[in-house]
Amino acid sequence: MLTYAKDGADYVVVASKGGAPRNPAWFHNMVKAGTVDVQVGTDRFPAIVEALRPGAADYQRLWDLADANNGGRYAAYQRKTTRPIPVVRLRPV
16 A cells, blocks of 8 residues: 555655665566556556656656655655655556
């Protein structure tokens, strides 16, 4: 289960792992697969995975959206680590 933010029809998740020094395993699995099944409530649908890192188009906007949706916790996690925390856009297909 992951916290998410909505961006239009897309879902945004953050690979924070609480500010740990490495990305969470689920992030690597999603990127490798390229698509995932998303379940929100009782709705289930396939989505395309787009991993964004700092400097990528839309990264900062989606980071700010997800961070605000999560009470500023992602910014606190980023301060705990030197790795750039990826943002993942999930585009329903």
